[in-house]
Amino acid sequence: MKLSIIGSGYVGTTVAACFAELGHDVVNVDIDEDIVRSINAGNAPIHEPGLDELVETHAGDRLRATTDYEAVLDTDATFLALPTPSNEDGSIDLGAMKAAAASLGETLAAKDDYHLVVTKSTVVPTTTAEVIGPRIEEASGKTVGDDFDIAMNPEFLREGTAVEDFLGPDKIVLGASTERAFDCLDEIFAPLVERAGNPPVVKTGTSEAEMIKYANNAFLASKISLANDLANICKEFGVDSTEVLDAIGLDSRIGSSFLGAGLGWGGSCFPKDTAAIIAAARSRGYEPRVLQAAVDVNDEQPTRMLDLLADRFDPDGKRVAVLGLSFKPGTDDIRESRAIPLIQNLVEAGADVVGYDPVATENMREHFPDIDYASSAADALVDADAALVATDWDEFAALDSEFDEMRERVVIDGRRIVTRRDGLDYESLV
Ligand SMILES: NC(=O)c1ccc[n+]([C@@H]2O[C@H](COP(=O)([O-])OP(=O)(O)OC[C@H]3O[C@@H](n4cnc5c(N)ncnc54)[C@H](O)[C@@H]3O)[C@@H](O)[C@H]2O)c1
Ligand SMILES: O=c1ccn([C@@H]2O[C@H](COP(=O)(O)OP(=O)(O)O[C@H]3O[C@H](CO)[C@@H](O)[C@H](O)[C@H]3O)[C@@H](O)[C@H]2O)c(=O)[nH]1
Structure with a gap:
């Protein structure tokens, strides 16, 4: 499948390189030009065992990076892997998620066919349904559940073993509310499920x-x-x-x-x-x-x-x-x-x-x-x-x-x- 990953830090780069390794065509979208240049040159922008090899193997082929959100138009699904830091009082700062959802929505306005948007970042309950979905609707003029679906797929990888953890998960958690979204997620994750020896897939x-x-x-x-x-x-x-x-x-x-x-x-x-x-x-x-x-x-x-x-x-x-x-x-x-x-x-x-x-x-x-x-x-x-x-x-x-x-x-x-x-x-x- 054709996938876009917005945010190319620890999670976004690892997920993109691993999805490319699993056979998908992947584009990383990030606002940081150095990161984009690094991936396109075949170098991982972060230090993780095994990541350099994957980026080097797939860059220029099944993996590329860009600062241009337009790249999502040529993909079937977009994963949001943006930072979700803390505010002063410890509560979640959704600033980057909101900004990315708005940019994604503006871009998706020009897409005619179905699209799936998956939250990969760690966000507090109801964020995907009550913050991400509505922002994309507002910016795109499209309707969630009709023109596009939203989903949530938390990531459990640890730093230092990110590639190994992603490719060998204890479980895969897929959150969605429509059959169409689950079908799309199934197609995205089928190669991982097979490679990882059928780990439990929690649908919720x-x-x-x-x-x-x-x-x-x-x-x-x-x-x-x-x-x-x-x-x-x-x-x-x-x-x-x-x-x-x-x-x-x-x-x-x-x-x-x-x-x-x-x-x-x-x-x-x-x-x-x-x-x-x-x-x-x-x-x-x-x-x-x-x-x-x-x-x-x-x-x-x-x-x-x-x-x-x-x-x-x-x-x-x-x-x-x-x-x-x-x-x-x-x-x-x-x-x-x-x-x-x-x-x-x-x-x-x-x-x-x-x-x-x-x-x-x-x-x-x-x-x-x-x-x-x-x-x-x-x-x-x-x-x-x-x-x-x-x-x-x-x-x-x-x-x-x-x-x-x-x-x-x-x-x-x-x-x-x-x-x-x-x-x-x-x-x-x-
Ligand atoms: N680091 C981990 O081990 C880990 C593991 C599981 C889950 N998570 C969660 O995943 C999410 C991402 O974490 P991370 O460690 O990869 O963050 P990170 O800071 O390493 O990377 C985030 C990337 O997003 C980019 N970005 C910021 N705003 C953007 C925008 N508007 N459009 C495009 N790109 C933008 C930044 O340039 C950066 O490259 C967080 O919610 C985190 O809690 C992290
Ligand atoms: O028995 C232990 C294990 C860990 N630690 C400390 O706990 C912290 C976190 O360690 P670890 O969980 O290995 O690292 P992270 O990369 O932060 O991974 C955690 O955080 C990620 C981001 O959410 C999740 O995806 C992972 O599943 C989760 O393990 C470190 O300071 C360790 O020193 C201990 O003190 N004792």
Whole structure:
């Protein structure tokens, strides 16, 4: 089929390249000319394992990019993969979605045959039906359910494994309200269903599909926060939290994934999506107490880590190495990284901070231009009074004699990744 994807960031580029790999003709529409140029030159505009190969293979053939919305006219369906960031109060900012829906509507005014518009972005329940659909109607002069259909297809890929996750999903969720829309979605997803070995395909309404995405992320984020809550209790009693969490993970009703206790969750999705669904719930008069508690526990983990440092010394004037700057290993993305509140507080307390990350240094430098950055963990540790480990990069597990170069060998481990050894004043956060 011929598909257009509006928005070509982490999701839009991955989805476009994977749909091209699955045999569809795909065009990416983005307002960013650099991104468009990069895709057309056969280079992925973002770093994701396997994505470069797909873009290189299909660019100029089944995959192209443009800044011109007119490109959607030659396609059967359009996916909206625009950003949905947070407003100041945590509620969802639909600005980019509304702008793209209006541009799409103006363009679709010139299309004579049927078109399907699919929301791929994470949006709060009723957005597709009550915001996207009406905006396209208004701008196109066409009628939803008659001239075109709207649908919702949430995305569950993780950064760092985006291609693998998209091509091997646990489930595919398709939200729509007409048979014609479901038929079109079936045709689009048939090659993926076949390649992925028939994963469950959940067919539901657009608002249910929207809520499934939030429920998925809210559950995973809360699971980590509950693991952190339990691990914090373990610490009070001198109990090994890893042994406890590993054991409960063996219960098939609990499962072992997303039980990794430590500094908490960051990234471009969990913080903004929990905030958005909490704000949406409150807008309808419901107070989501468990979810709010999950956020509170997450916000407090960096403070607990700094308290462990303060138990040793006042950080004012001390050199503190922060090891790991990205929000998780395997990515250079620092959005909502737990390293950010650590560094912020250390700087405010007067510490001399040196950061190190295998790939995220340049991104963090934009955020904190005035702290030092080291080109290796070993360099970061030279003359440091303390090291705070914020991200579980594998290479931190191998650190050993490098700690000998520290002035005071205080190591506070936020991810239980450093191997304990003699001569270190080592303490794990959980
Ligand atoms: N990043 C993830 O891992 C992930 C996973 C699942 C779902 N999501 C959701 O997918 C959506 C997109 O996220 P992302 O991480 O890909 O965002 P992103 O910021 O990486 O990319 C968005 C792209 O949209 C473009 N854009 C903005 N306004 C536009 C407009 N009016 N017309 C055309 N293009 C426009 C931007 O230039 C950018 O390239 C969000 O709702 C997010 O919550 C993200
Ligand atoms: O046991 C764990 C697992 C993860 N994390 C942290 O949780 C955050 C998020 O990790 P992860 O879920 O792997 O990364 P994302 O790329 O943000 O992916 C999440 O957010 C995406 C955007 O909505 C969804 O599509 C994915 O399904 C969902 O996993 C990171 O800070 C991790 O360090 C933990 O602290 N403990």
